[in-house]
Each structure stands twice: as C-alpha cells, then as structure tokens.
Amino acid sequence: MVCYLSNSNINDKKNVVIDYNHYFDYTYMVVEVEELVFETIIINTQRRKRMKKYFEVNTKTIVATALGAALFTLLFMFVKVPSPIPETSFQTAYGLSAFFAMLFGPIAGGLIAFIGHGLSDALQYGSPWWSWVIASGVASFIFGFAFKTSKIEDGEFVLKDIIRFNIIQVVGNLVAWVVVAPVLDILIYAEPVNLVFTQGIIAAVMNIISAGVIGTLLLIAYSKTRVKKGSLNKND
Amino acid sequence: MRTKLFSYNYLDTPIHKLSGLTKILSFLLLTFAVMFSYDIRCITGIMIFAFIIFKMAKIQWSQVKLMVVYVIVFVLTNAIITYLFAPEHGVELYGTRHELIKIFGRYTMTLEQLFYQGTKLVKYASVIPFGIIFLMTTNPSEFAASLNKVGVHYKLAYPVSLTLRYFPDIQRNYQDISLAQQARGLEMSNKASLKSRFKNALMIIIPLIFSTIDRIDVISNAMDLRGFGKGKKRTWYSGKKLAKIDYIALGLSLLIFMITIYVSIFINHSRFYNPFI
Amino acid sequence: MKNKVVVKFKDFSFQYYSQAEPTLTDINIDIKSGEKILIVGPSGSGKSTLGHCLNGLIPFSYRGIMKGELEVGSLVTKDHSIYDLSKVIGTVLQDSDGQFVGLTVGEDIAFAMENDETVSSIMHTRVKSVSEMVGMDQFLGSSPFELSGGQKQRTALAGVMIDDVDIILFDEPLANLDPATGKRAIEIIDEIHQTTGKTVIIIEHRLEDVLHCHMDRILLINDGKVVADMNPDEMVSSDLLIRYGIREPLYATALKYSGVKIESTIKPGHMSTLSLPLVKESILSWDAKVEYEIIDTKHEEILSVKHLNFSYDGTREILKDINFTIHKGEMIAVVGTNGAGKSTIAKVLCGFEKETTGTINYLGESIANLSIKERAEIIGYVMQNPNQMISKNLIYDEVALGLRLRNISEEAIKDKVEHALKICGLLPFMDWPISALSYGQRKRVTIAAILVLDPKILILDEPTAGQDYKHYSEIMNFLEEINEMGITIIMITHDMHLMLEYTKRAIVLSKGEIIADASTAEVMTDDLIIEAANLKETSLYTLAKAVNIKNPTSFVQHFIEYERREVRGR
Secondary structure: EEEEEEOOOOOOEEEEEEEEEOOOOOEEEEEEEOOOOOHEEEEEEHHHHOOOOOOOHHHHHHHHHHHHHHHHHHHHHOEEOOOOOOOOOEEEEHHHHHHHHHHHHHHHHHHHHHHHHHHHHHHHOOOOOOHHHHHHHHHHHHHHHOOOOOOOHOOOOOOOHHHHHHHHHHHHHHHHHHHHHHHHHHHHHHOOHHHHHHHHHHHHHHHHHHHHHHHHHHHHOOOHHOOOOOOOOOOO | OOOOOOOOOOOOOHHHHHHHHHHHHHHHHHHHHHHHEEEEHHHHHHHHHHHHHHHOOOOOHHHHHHHHHHHHHHHHHHHHHHHHHHOOOHHHHHHHOOEEEEOOOOEEEHHHHHHHHHHHOOOOOHHHHHHHHHHHHHHHHHHHHHHHHOOOHHHHHHHHHHHHHHHHHHHHHHHHHHHHHHHHHOOOOOOOHHHHHHHHHHHHHHHHHHHHHHHHHHHHHHHHHHHOOOOOOOOOOOOOOOHHHHHHHHHHHHHHHHHHHHHHHHHHOOOOOOOOO | OOOOEEEEEEEEEEOOOOOOOEEEEEEEEEEEEOOOEEEEEEOOOHHHHHHHHHHHHHHHHHOEEEEEEEEOEEHHHHHHHHHOOOEEEEOOOOOOOHHHHHHOOHHHHHHHHHHHOOOOOHHHHHHHHHHHHHHOHHHHHOOOOOOHHHHHHHHHHHHHHOOOOOOEEEEOOOOOOOOHHHHHHHHHHHHHHHHOOOOEEEOOHHHHHOOOOOOEEEEEOOOOEEEEEEEEEHHHHHOOOHHHHOOOOHHHHHHHOOOOOHHHOOOOOOOOOOHHHHHHHHHHHHHHHOOOOOOOOOOOOOEEEEEEEEOOOOOOOEEEEEEEEEEEEEEEEEEEEOOHHHHHHHHHHHHHOOOOOOEEEOOEEHHHHOOHHHHHEEEEEEEEOHHHHHOOOOOOHHHHEEEEEEOHHHHHHEEEEEEEEHHHOOOHHHEEEEHHHHHHHHHHHHHHHHOOOOOOOOEEOOOOOOOOOHHHHHHHHHHHHHHHOOEEEEEEEEOHHHHHHHOOOEEEEEEEEEEEEEEHHHOOOOOHHHHHOOOOOOOOHHHHHHOOOOOOOHHHHHHHHHHHHHHHOO
C-alpha cells in the first residue's frame, strides 16, 4: 500500500483520488486501489463527506467563536488606531473578525462581532447599542463568505485570494453600515435619516480600511505560518 | 489589575435572587418597550421603575461611576449631532411647528425638536439602568443557561459563557504582550505616520491573536473529551428554578410591556405620543 | 475483574496525514485492570499520540491512517465515537487552564454531566461528592483565576471522575506545576488509585517526580516504538533512560558517581525502596573524598535594589522591602510560589510597573527615570512563551524590530542582527520564516531579539517550562554560553534541576518578601525555605540524610560541583 502526500499521479487510472476537503489539512490523498485500500481509509469514512460547510458548527467553531469574541471585546475597547480625522479611530477589532470569519466561517464571524461588540458596549455604557451591535454581526457574518474557497490552511493566500477577501469585506461593510445600521437606527431609535446615513457611511469607510488593512495583513501573516519546511535552505 | 470582567457580587437583594432567565426576559421586555415607544409618559413611568429597581439592587455609585460618565458623554454628543444634522426632525415627526428661537441660518429651536430630543434623553435614562442592573446582578454562570432557556440553541449560547471564561486570560496576555513590545521600542502615539500606526498595532495584535489561536485545539479537545456537542440539548449546573418572586417579576415586566404597546396602538395610534395636535 | 485486560494495542500503527512517516509503529501493549502505568519518552517520541489514540482524539480530531487493533475497555476505538470512549477513559490534560471551561469549579466538574442532560439536582449531589474526593469541595463557587495550578488540576481530575470512568489518563500532569504541588498531585493520583482501584496511565517525561509513588510498570517510547516495558527497578538500573534522553533520578546519578553499580537488587526504582545498607559505604567514602575549593570571585556590582516596595492599589503590598545586589556575570535563580512576587520584581526592574518606594541602581546610578524603552537597553526581558513575542514572519525582521523602532540605520542594524543571530546559532537560518522553527529555536529567536538591543542583564521567565531533558539541556547550555560572554542572567523558575545544575545562587520570595538569598545548595536543603517556596526536598538531600552523612548540605554542594566540573567540564 502506498500513500502519496501530493496531488501527482492523478492521471494513473489505478488511483483513486479522495479529496479531503476539511478544516485544517487540505491534503490530496492518492491511494492505490490494489490491496486493502478500504482498510486504510476506514477511519475516515464518516469524515470524508465533511466538506467545508458555511453553517456547520462543531466544537472547534464554538471555541474559536468564544476566544474570537473575547479578543474582539478587548481590541474594541483598547486597541484602536488613531485616524487622521480628530476624535475618530480605526477599530482593529474588525480586522480580527474578518480574519476569524475567513478561518472559521460566517457563523463564527458573525457571533464574534455580535458578542464582542455587545459585551464591550455593555461594559462601557451599561447597555448595548443594538442597531450597531447587530450591524457588526451582519458585517462579520458576510466576511465569512470568503471561508469556503479559502485554502489558507495550506499556506495559500495569493493576490487572487486577497482581492476576493477584500471584495467580500467591502460588500459586508457596506451592507452592514450603509443599510443595516441606519435602517435599524431609524426603526429602533427613530433617529434622523440624514444623520444615520452620514454616520453609516463614515463607519463603512473606516471599517473597510480596518478590515482591509488589518484583516489582509493578519491573513498574509497567518498563511506564512502554514508554510511547510521542505522549501527552505540554510543561508550559508 | 482587574481580573474579573464584571463586578458581580452576590448581595442579598430581591433582584439578585431572581433567576437569570427572569432577568434576561424582563430585560428584553422592558428594553423593547422603551425602544419601541416614543410616548414620554410611558417612558418616564418606566424610568422611575428602573430607578426603583436600581435602588433595590443596592448598586453602589462607585461601581457605575465610570460607565455613567461614558454614557453622559455619549448622550450629549448624540444630542448635539442630532440637532446639527436634523434641527427640523421634531417638526417632521409631529407635523406641527412651534418656533421658540432662531439661532442662525436654518437652525431654529422648535418645541417639537425639544420634545423629540427630550423624549430620546428619557429613553436612554431608562434603558441604561436596566442594562447596568442586568450586568451587576446576574451571575455570569447563568448567562448561557438563561439564553438557552429563552430558546437560543446551546451551541450558540455556550460561546457566550466561554467568552466570559477566557476574557480575563486574554486580557492578561494582552497586558504582558503590550509591555514586552513596549520594551522593544513600540510607541502607540499619534505622532507616527498612519502606516506605522497600523504596523505598531499589529505588533501587539499578531502575537496576541496567534498565541490565542494555538489554544483553540486544546480547549476544543478538552470539551470533546468530556462529551460536548453529542446531544441535541444539554442541561446546566447553574440554572436556577423559577420561584414565586420570579413569576412576580415576569408578570410585572409583561404588564409594563403590554401597557406600553396598548398605549401606542390604541391610544396614540402610533409609536409617537403627539401633544401638538 | 482484576487482571482483565482493559487496554490492548495489537500490531498498532498510526500516521498523521500531514506527516510523511508513521508516528507510531508496531505497538503491542496490554494494560490490565487496576494497573498503574507510566509512559515516558522524549518530545516527539509519539507518547502524546499514544494518549490521543487511547482517548479517541485520534481519529475524532486528528486524521490519519490507523492500522492494527486498539481496544479500550471493551470498545474497539475505531468503531466507537469519542463520546462512547469518554465513558470508559477520562483524560486530565497538561494544560489545566485549557481544560477548565466552566466559569466556576462546580460548573466545570459538572461539564460532562451537563452534556449528558442530567437533571440539576443529581448534578449538584454528584459534584459535591466527587469534589470531596479531590479536596475541592470548599471551592465550588471559585473562578479559575482565583485558583492555583494544583487546584485547577484537581478540578480537572474531578471533572473526569464524575463519569465514573474505569481508566484515567494523565497527559503530562506535572508540566505546569511547581515542585511541591507536583509532588502532591502524584500523591493524590496514588490515593485515587488505591481507593478506587481504577486503572491509571500517566504520560510524563519527569520520571523521578512520578516515581515519588509506586508504579507498576514503565513503558519507554522512542521514535514511535515501545523500546522497554519494565518495572521501575529494572528501568532505573538499565542504561535505557540515558540512551533515550530521559533524565534519571538524581539519587541514581549520585549513586553512579559514588561508584555503586545500579542493579534491581538494590531496588533503585524509588528513593523510598532503595536498599540503603548496600550503598551507604560507597556514598560516604565518595563524599569524604570529593572536595572542591569554591572560588568565589565577586565581580563589580551591576544591579542593586534597596528597600523596594510595590503595590498596585496602594493598600495591598505585593513587594515588601526588597533588597538584593547582583554582580556582573552572575547567573541566578529567583524562586517562590505563584503570587510570591517573582514576576512583579521582574516587571518593576524592567520598568513595566513603577515601584512605590525604594531605589534600583545600575552600576551605582539610579534608573528610576528611564522609560521602559530605555531600560530595555540595560535589562532585557524574555517572556515564557516565545509565541507571545513574535510578530514578524522572518527571523531577520523579528530580531531587527527593536532596532528599527529605534531608528537605527539599516547597515548598522544588519551588523547587529547578524551578530545576535550568530551568538544564538541562528545565522544560517536568517531568512527562514519563524513558523518553520521548533519551540526551542523560537525561544532563541526571542532571546536574539532582546540581545540585539545589547542589554547587560537578561531576565528570563521560566526559560525551560514544558521542555524535555534534551531541549532543556540545549536551552540551558545556550544560556550558560551567553552568560560566559559576560551577560548577567536572572531566571524566574521553579525548576529545581535548573537551579541545581546552572545557578550558584538563588533568591527566594514568599508573600512579597525575600526570605532567603543564598547558595543553591543551602536553599535546597533548608526545610523552612523549601516549604515556603513550594519547592520539594531534592532526592540528593534525602539520600544524604538516609545514609547519615554529617553535613547533607555539603553533600549536595559536592554533587553540584562534581557534576559541573567533572561531567560538564565547566
């Protein structure tokens, strides 16, 4: 029995290609049909079907959500990048939620921002400002739609992925801050229309920059930590 | 260094005795009533109710001082911005115009605008105490259990409990990392260029996030090994049974909620109480 | 029920998908009901993978190719879920903070029952009775950050015992505990084993500490294979431990130095079983023979701390009247229990916290007015977990970071970085991504990143925590080299081997006060200090007392000097 840890040999008719499309190890397994193939793959029969699904919630997603939300709360309260406009700052927390959403999907992303924003509002103001908490959740939920096609776990995050991530990120932020937040502000708090849309547009721009810069840099840094050792040479 | 997220301490008051479920339901009912209604009579009533509860819960001023300062700053900023953006919003809402004074240009002060912004102020003044009471008197252990009981699936409720569990750990990490990076020369000042401000923030964020990600596997393994997620439901060690006082509190909250809705629908025929017509 | 086989590996092998080679091969093990087994092996030997196979994390969480049979209880693991297995085998993990998922002790113990949808009243009764077994019944309402490491671990133990499992697996139970707490943990495991008759499997590389209590068998794992399966007497008598990089018990080393041939007949498996009459003569004559002149060349004072007090809130004193002097080129240990103020001293020295009163002098001059950044050029601080310091992808950039933030020219940076990397043995890896490095190498990167600022004093927080003997030796020999280049080193630690082998002097803290500042041998042989600092008596001292050496402290000192000079050639 031979197992290859590469996607070569696919042309060989004798080979069965099994795509292990799950969370952390994207390996293409090629197993020769001869001999007792099924003995080797038996333990994986139930997991083979487990493709990357947008809405699957397993223990790992739950833990990632919780730790992500704790990080979000902390960054939201303490780690802000002062912007050139006085009295405003970039919320690095949206870079974090975009990063987690890419790694763990929309459910994790949405909950991280929803819980994190709600918690930090509650800690600072005593009560969450619901319309914006919900908008945070919606934005980060949408960020998660870059999750399924991502191969970042293999260290693959090239220009194409950066562009895709940023398009999704911009869409998410626009939907959340220019549509969801103002509409909820009007519905829940009966705020003036021009005020809430102006606020929404400013928030969208700021958060697009935060999620774009911080999120992209985090993703690049993360993908580089996933590089395998093989390609390296000592520098003599 | 603050290690506890909330200054929750058990005190022997009727509010502390209520189960988490009651508190979460009452909180939702009352805040929804306040958010929905723009009838200053109802909201003032609820505000007085909120302050009575606040008093009953024996919350110390020193515990909430900082929060209140934040809230006042937020509310005042909001009021000023609202006026600057929409000085005629009250007129639009109530359909009449009683001008008081002209300030300059399009900025005049109308009775309608004052009434609208006044109502909004009372709304904050009544919602915030409920939030504070909820935070200060609810045992964090009951959070997830209560959310689950109001119908949130446990797989969505449990992360809330875990967030509260690991927040202090992450906060301590953050402080350590931040100091160690400052020793290497990091300065988070406004003097640097925007590009280096982002770079500097990343010097803290990257080690913080990446060392946290390392823990996801450990914690989720620990949970899997003790059977988390195997069933469609789970029970809660810290869930409290509802007592008589819970039913009283729930009844009262429901009553207030119903009255507010009733007044809006059958008396005002709108979310707004309009004294101008 | 006795003697029934409860764990059976038959021609078992396992290979992770991400690995090119199998991690475990040809494993054949039988463990009988009620046995107490220790699994030892160096890092990367596959012992943790073996644990994952036992509790079902393989194949539940880690995927790979499994061959052969593994039965746990009466379950064939590959046909059963991790949930079925969790009713037969309970696991106490190394990281007790990671395992502690509840907001309070009570909730955490009840976690498995909650997942079984048990009704609340039954849970409360059961939690009460299980917590009594591990002595945590007074703490049911406490939060994890109010507890010590030992208490968290006991909570974890209660959390797996609540399922009334037949087998309890401990994965490196000593890794995060101080010596006294570790000793107590081994005693608790022994008590539980004796009272309940459960099968106990301990995975650990700190052999001597586990052998504080009785063990039926020791399995030695190396390179994915079982290389030995013996009782403790046979294991300690063999040369296998040294061959496979496991530290042998210190008393056994001392016996060897004194010329005793270690064989099963002298029962060397545990200090408590050692046949003293057979070894006494050799030890006494060795002790009488060995004499070293202790050369105490005191260099100039580099750092002196006088009447230092510190408090976070102005009321509760964290540090009380701290006085000490450190000389140039010293390598010293700061020891004490958690919360004794060890880390606080480091933070105050580095300027992370501002002392309430008192003075800190560097070369006779006060450094009170220096900022954190400026102090870092005198006193460098290396955190315990290298991952908490690394923020760049490439080694070069990471090391250069501190200099770039000081606006030094790139040419000057290049020289300094290359110099620091050379000292740390990382020059050939200069352009590597840090992610490709091992834990020990990352540690070196963080040390290089501090050294590049050219500090005169280095403070390291637990430099060897969680490392096996081989990696421990690598890190410590490296630190010793740096020290010989003239950098003064202060280590915050509770590793007694480290103190014994590498530091001549130790400062002991208890409740914010210095209770001892003396030679390592004196500190480690003083019962009061041992107790106050949560250390434990070293087996060398126990041995010395047992054979009635007149001055056991000097015996320990002899051992240290002999080892340093004759064995390591320093």
